[in-house]
Amino acid sequence: MVVSYSLSVVNVPSFARFHSLAFAASQKQDFRDTSRMSLKRHLTLTCYLNSGLVRAIRHKMGSFMVGGTNAVVVRQIVELPDQFERFRLEADAEGFEMLSVLQDEWRKGINRFERPGEILALATVDDEIAGIGGTTQDFMDSSWLRMRRFYVRPAFRRRGIGRKIAVFVLEHAKAFNREIVLYTAGPEAEAFWPTLGFAPTERENTTHIFRAK
Incomplete structure (x- = not known):
């Protein structure tokens, strides 16, 4: 299952930016477009629940809760x-x-x-x-x-x-x-x-x- 999360850029750690670029590459998007996108106020990350990225974001941001991810x-x-x-x-x-x-x-x-x-x-x-x-x-x-x-x-x-x-x-x-x-x-x-x-x-x-x- 794929889920999208909208996060404030000032709170998104560097590894999240990296994953957004990687996702853009997997979708054959232009990296320059993704760079401009990352300068917007909000960044949308699309990830698989079992990728470990959601857990990493929760660990880094503390109070950020992702509903439905806990087994x-x-x-x-x-x-x-x-x-x-x-x-x-x-x-x-x-x-x-x-x-x-x-x-x-x-x-x-x-x-x-x-x-x-x-x-x-x-x-x-x-x-x-x-x-x-x-x-x-x-x-x-x-x-x-x-x-x-x-x-x-x-x-x-x-x-x-x-x-x-x-x-x-x-x-x-x-x-x-x-x-x-x-x-x-x-x-x-x-x-x-x-x-x-x-x-x-x-x-x-x-x-x-x-x-x-």
Whole structure:
């Protein structure tokens, strides 16, 4: 994917000028035209996201942020991460207690997502916790699984991170060929889960179900 950024010339380091010339050459533009262009108030740099230039500019300019360049990593965890306490407090401040419950049950050994079909997944961006979610045995029927403890930090919302966690967890759970249920509230959440194949249900303590095929 190619992205264009407009940067003030007085802030653009010399390596950026070099890359603009190189890009002009690749496009068979006249170097004299590019030199005149570089004297304008703003310079447009066009680069590939994996070229390393974006990361170099961010490093040099500090506060310059490039949206969408940070990779989201979702992985299974078997221990709560070092940053979990700050993560939990942020959820508590929003009125969400699921992480406090998770932490308490983990410390007491009540639930560590170790039984067949269970998994706890963590999403990070640049090694910073972005969200969490998992599956446990359903407390109403242990032959079923339940999606639980889903939370994405406010700073990382609207970036598809919740979906990435859900897909990761769901792919793990589907391999066990068991019904998967969840309980959610709010119009956004109620609209979200059907996009992953869940259907509304009237089952007690449950709003949606994913039936094994």
